[in-house]
Amino acid sequence: MTANYDLVIRGGTVGSATGSFRADLAVKDGKVAALGLGLGAGAREIDATGKLVLPGGIDTHAHVEQVSAGGLLNADTFESATTSAAFGGNTTLISFAAQHRGLDLRKVVDDYAALAKRGALIDYAFHLIVANPDAKTIRQDLPALIGEGHASIKVFMTYDLIKVDDEPLLDLLLTARQHRALVCVHAENHGMISWMGRKLVEKGYVAPKYHAISHPRGSEAEAFNRLITAAELLDQPIMIFHVSTAEGAQAIREARGRGLKIFAETCPQYLFLTRHDLDRPGLEGAKWMCSPPPREEADQDALWQALALGDIQTISSDHAPYRFDETGKLSAGPNPNFKQIANGLPGLETRLPLLFDALVSKGRPEFAGRGLEAFVDLTATAPAEIYNLPGKGALLPGYDADIAIWDPAKTVTITDEAMHDLTGFTPFAGRSVTGWPEHVLVRGQDVVSDGTLHAAPGTGRWLARTGGSAATPTGRLVADIDPQRNFGATLLD
Numbered sequence: 212m213t214a215n216y217d218l219v220i221r222g223g224t225v226g227s228a229t230g231s232f233r234a235d236l237a238v239k240d241g242k243v244a245a246l247g248l249g250l251g252a253g254a255r256e257i258d259a260t261g262k263l264v265l266p267g268g269i270d271t272h273a274h275v276e277q278v279s280a281g282g283l284l285n286a287d288t289f290e291s292a293t294t295s296a297a298f299g300g301n302t303t304l305i306s307f308a309a310q311h312r313g314l315d316l317r318k319v320v321d322d323y324a325a326l327a328k329r330g331a332l333i334d335y336a337f338h339l340i341v342a343n344p345d346a347k348t349i350r351q352d353l354p355a356l357i358g359e360g361h362a363s364i365k366v367f368m369t370y371d372l373i374k375v376d377d378e379p380l381l382d383l384l385l386t387a388r389q390h391r392a393l394v395c396v397h398a399e400n401h402g403m404i405s406w407m408g409r410k411l412v413e414k415g416y417v418a419p420k421y422h423a424i425s426h427p428r429g430s431e432a433e434a435f436n437r438l439i440t441a442a443e444l445l446d447q448p449i450m451i452f453h454v455s456t457a458e459g460a461q462a463i464r465e466a467r468g469r470g471l472k473i474f475a476e477t478c479p480q481y482l483f484l485t486r487h488d489l490d491r492p493g494l495e496g497a498k499w500m501c502s503p504p505p506r507e508e509a510d511q512d513a514l515w516q517a518l519a520l521g522d523i524q525t526i527s528s529d530h531a532p533y534r535f536d537e538t539g540k541l542s543a544g545p546n547p548n549f550k551q552i553a554n555g556l557p558g559l560e561t562r563l564p565l566l567f568d569a570l571v572s573k574g575r576p577e578f579a580g581r582g583l584e585a586f587v588d589l590t591a592t593a594p595a596e597i598y599n600l601p602g603k604g605a606l607l608p609g610y611d612a613d614i615a616i617w618d619p620a621k622t623v624t625i626t627d628e629a630m631h632d633l634t635g636f637t638p639f640a641g642r643s644v645t646g647w648p649e650h651v652l653v654r655g656q657d658v659v660s661d662g663t664l665h666a667a668p669g670t671g672r673w674l675a676r677t678g679g680s681a682a683t684p685t686g687r688l689v690a691d692i693d694p695q696r697n698f699g700a701t702l703l704d
Contacts, residue, residue, distance in 0.1 A: 215251030223259030228588035241654035267302025267613035272527035289330030295632035299560035300648030302613035331671030342373035360675025391678035400430035417548035419496030423486035432458035448472035457513030519577035531555025568644035599679025612655035
C-alpha cells in the first residue's frame with residue numbers, strides 16, 4: 212500500500228483551545244496535513260487509542276545558559292534545558308538574550324544565538340533583556356534586532372545591577388511602539404524590596420524563609436500600576452511577567468477593564484507553592500527561593516480566578532536553574548544570608564504535568580468542565596498568539612506538527628532523580644500527578660518517546676517573529692500625547 216502521509220497518529224482524542232474530538236492526525240513534510248477518521252496510510256503510524264493528542268507546550272519564559280545580574284551562570288545548557296522541556300511535553304521555548312550594563316546588545320544576541328543553534332533540541336525564540344538603555348541600544352540595536360525577528364523586549368524594574376528606572380523605561384516603551392515589539396516586564400518596587408532586605412539582615416533575620424517577606428506584596432501592585440500608567444501614556448502594549456498576588460491580578464483586571472492592552476502570565480510556583488515552603492531547617496529553604504516569592508493560598512485562588520476570567524493569559528515556568536551547591540544557591544559560601552542566595556527555580560519539565568493534573572485530572576472549579584481546553588489554551592494556543600509564533604500552538608492543517616501525546620491516566624510521582632535538567636532538584640518533588648506526556652514530536656520528528664530521547668542537539672530551529680497583533684497599539688491616545696488635544700505636540704514619532 213502506498214503511503215499518503217509521512218505519519219498518521221490514529222485513534223486518539225485531539226485537543227484544542229475550543230474543544231476536543233476523536234480523530235486521526237496525519238503529518239506530511241513536518242506539517243499537520245489532515246484531521247479526520249479513516250485517513251490514508253502513513254509511512255509510519257502511532258496508535259494513540261485512549262490517549263490525548265495535544266499541541267506541544269510553548270514555554271515563553273525560561274532562563275537558559277544565562278549569566279545572572281550577579282555574574283552567576285545558571286546550571287542549564289541549551290541541550291539540557293530543551294531536553295528537560297521536551298520530556299515535559301514542550302516543543303517551543305522562549306528564553307533570554309541578556310544584556311548587562313556596559314554590554315553591546317548586538318554582540319549579546321549574536322553570542323547567545325550561537326549557543327542556542329548548537330544545543331537546542333526544540334524550536335526557540337528570544338526575548339531581549341535590556342539593562343543598558345543607552346543611545347546605541349535604543350536608537351540602533353533595538354530597531355535592527357526587532358526588524359530581524361526578535362520582537363519582544365524584557366525590562367526589570369528592580370535589582371540594582373539591571374533595573375531600568377522610569378524615564379529610560381519610557382524610552383524603551385516608545386522604541387517598542389515605533390517598531391512594533393511587545394515589552395515584557397518584571398515589575399516590583401525596587402525601593403521597598405531593597406529597604407526590607409536591608410532591615411531584615413540588619414536585625415539578624417537571614418534564613419531563606421525571610422526572602423518570602425523581603426518582597427512585600429504591595430511592591431508588586433505598586434509597580435504594576437506605575438508600569439501600566441507609563442504604558443497607557445504611550446499606548447504601548449505590555450506583558451507583565453510572573454504575577455504572584457491577588458492585588459497584582461486586581462491591578463491588571465482594572466487596567467484591562469479600561470480597555471488597555473495588558474497581557475500577563477503567572478507560573479506554577481505561584482499556583483502550587485506558598486511562602487511557607489521556604490520555612491525549612493538550615494538552608495534547605497533556598498531550594499524554594501524565587502522572585503517574586505510564592506505567597507499565600509488565597510493568592511493561588513485569586514490567580515486561578517484571573518486565569519479563568521482571561522486577565523492572565525499564559526502560564527510559564529520562569530525556569531531559572533541554580534544548583535544547591537557552590538556553583539549555584541551557595542555561591543557566596545556555606546552560610547549565606549537570603550540576600551546572597553541565587554533566586555530561581557527549575558520548572559521546564561514539571562510545568563505541564565502539574566497544570567494537566569490541576570486542570571484536566573482534578574478539574575479546577577473555576578473552569579467549569581473546560582479544563583482540557585483551558586490547558587491547551589494557557590500552555591500552547593495563547594502563548595503562540597501573543598508572541599506571534601505562526602504555525603505553533605494548535606493542531607490544524609498547515610501548522611507545524613508539534614505534538615504531545617498524553618496518557619491521561621498515568622500517575623507519576625515527581626522526583627529529583629527523574630528530572631532531565633542540570634539543577635539536581637525540583638521544588639515539586641514528592642507530588643503525584645495524573646496525566647503525563649509520553650510521546651513528543653517537533654515538526655513531525657520524534658524528540659521523546661517511551662522515556663527515550665531521540666533528537667540531537669542543534670535540531671531545534673530559531674523562530675523569527677514580528678510583534679503581531681499583541682504588539683499593535685490600540686490607537687487610543689491619552690490627552691497628554693494626542694496632538695488633537697495637546698496643542699499639536701507630536702511625541703510618538
